[in-house]
Amino acid sequence: NAGVTQTPKFRVLKTGQSMTLLCAQDMNHEYMYWYRQDPGMGLRLIHYSVGEGTTAKGEVPDGYNVSRLKKQNFLLGLESAAPSQTSVYFCASSTAGTSGGNEQFFGPGTRLTVL
Amino acid sequence: KQEVTQIPAALSVPEGENLVLNCSFTDSAIYNLQWFRQDPGKGLTSLLLIQSSQREQTSGRLNASLDKSSGRSTLYIAASQPGDSATYLCAGSMDSNYQLIWGAGTKLIIKP
Numbered sequence: 001n002a003g004v005t006q007t008p009k010f011r012v013l014k015t016g017q018s019m020t021l022l023c024a025q026d027m028n029h030e031y032m033y034w035y036r037q038d039p040g041m042g043l044r045l046i047h048y049s050v051g052e053g054t055t056a057k058g059e060v061p062d063g064y065n066v067s068r069l070k071k072q073n074f075l076l077g078l079e080s081a082a083p084s085q086t087s088v089y090f091c092a093s094s095t096a097g098t099s100g101g102n103e104q105f106f107g108p109g110t111r112l113t114v115l
Numbered sequence: 116k117q118e119v120t121q122i123p124a125a126l127s128v129p130e131g132e133n134l135v136l137n138c139s140f141t142d143s144a145i146y147n148l149q150w151f152r153q154d155p156g157k158g159l160t161s162l163l164l165i166q167s168s169q170r171e172q173t174s175g176r177l178n179a180s181l182d183k184s185s186g187r188s189t190l191y192i193a194a195s196q197p198g199d200s201a202t203y204l205c206a207g208s209m210d211s212n213y214q215l216i217w218g219a220g221t222k223l224i225i226k227p
Contacts (some may be wrong), residue, residue: 041215041219042217044217058214071152090158090159102147102208103161104215106151106158108157108158
């Protein structure tokens with residue numbers, strides 16, 4: 001049981017380049033989330049999904065797109081990277097409804113630098 | 116709008132001491148509150164989750180409490196060890212989509 005995995009672990013992009021971050025979970029969780037974490041700030045929610053084929057905007061969605069084509073995968077895309085998107089990106093998943101109280105489980109993170 | 120605050124931002128204590136980390140929130144209509152641990156350069160590990168109907172949860176040397184009326188949660192660590200050194204984050208969930216509102220964390224250093 002791998003839990004939540006993220007690929008890649010590190011990436012350096014040039015301004016304007018695009019990339020996709022992949023998150024996978026093997027816990028059969030309904031809900032998945034993408035966060036970014038910046039120094040001195042709490043985590044901020046970018047996008048989330050409450051089920052396969054559904055996505056919704058979080059607190060800071062601009063410049064990002066997401067897709068949830070399969071229940072176990074949640075993809076985060078940057079179409080045209082900007083230096084302001086330099087951050088550590090975390091994926092998380094949780095159960096739906098009141099089962100388990102919605103405890104969120106996190107991946108190890110992806111460190112992205114945009115030059 | 117819900118806001119979550121953690122004070123202090125950093126704390127250093129000698130090994131063996133019992134300590135309390137604080138988390139406060141502005142809206143008492145909180146659905147649940149979760150405590151996490153983050154080690155440098157690593158992801159977040161869930162420590163304890165307290166649902167709104169509960170007052171506390173315990174796991175080993177950790178005890179978390181939730182007082183909705185006062186807008187506070189505390190994480191109690193008994194007999195602290197150097198391995199407890201990490202950043203501790205609290206986050207509250209407000210609605211059925213379970214979006215978490217995060218505190219900025221308390222960096223804890225346990226001195227041997």
